[in-house]
Amino acid sequence: MDEMPPFQRARRPEQRELRRQEILDAAESLLAELPAEEISLRELARRLDVSKTHVVRYFESREGVFLELLNRMRRSWLDAVEWPTDPDQVMPVLADSLAARPILCQLWSMLPTVLERNVSVETVRAYKLVDLEHRTELANQIADRVPALSADDALLLTEHIVVGLVGLWPFSRPTPTVVEATRDDPRLARARVDFPARYGELLRVMLAGMTTRDSRTATP
Incomplete structure (x- = not known):
């Protein structure tokens, strides 16, 4: 070039x-x-x-830049995840790998409230097609390592993975006022969010619920 x-x-x-x-x-x-x-x-x-x-x-806009950057950083994350062979470790590894990429988490958490605004229909469609491609790849990686999870449910799980991140990440980045208000009060210990631990816990519960449901459905 x-x-x-x-x-x-x-x-x-x-x-x-x-x-x-x-x-x-x-x-x-x-x-x-x-x-x-x-x-x-x-x-x-x-x-x-x-x-x-x-x-x-x-x-076209700042949000358009961030949407494209989100796609690029998600691609980089997917390429770098070192998946475990133990099915019980898949969700904790996923949570830890995302926690290690705070800019990706920040952008992803902004998706519904900021990034999908002030952009054209064409930009949103292009973003969502790449997002679907990436989530399908993620679903395949999970399904390959968790045999109890169907392919359809693995893709559904990726939606829950995103929703969980969008909801939890902002709570793990509190304002100084929130930090001071919760620092020394043991009653507010759960208000202090350790993102990888809490997100890993959330993902394990999601996966357990879906695999349990699948096994019950398969029972004659």
Whole structure:
């Protein structure tokens, strides 16, 4: 691929893709430093040393950038998971592997309330098709290691995995006020959320319920 000066107007498809990846790299870097709500297209443009107009050529909105980054980071996570052979360890390993990727968890937790807003129908459809592809792959990985789980239920389980993360992740990142209010009161111990432990517990319960249901259905 030809070398290009920083943010020269991209004309060929491979050049446009390079520019898109540079924007996603900048967004990921900013998310490691700032809360997502403080990152705008203007902030992204400043990080890239270009005008906001340059960024809009490749993404329609900040949410569009984050949706694409979510897909990219989920792909990277799926490629990196080291799946156990013990069925009882599948859910804890999944929970720990996600907890090790806080930017991915942050983006995923924002999906229904932030990322699927201020974007076009085409952008949402494109995101959801990639999401389905990734969840199908995840379902296959789980079903291969948990024989008691049907393929259909494995895919359904991936929906619950996402819903559980969306609900639990924000509670594991409390405000300073919440931290102070719950720090020394033993009655509020469960209000202090250890994400990998609590999420692993939630996923184990989900999996146990689905496999138990399947075994009861299979019983004559």
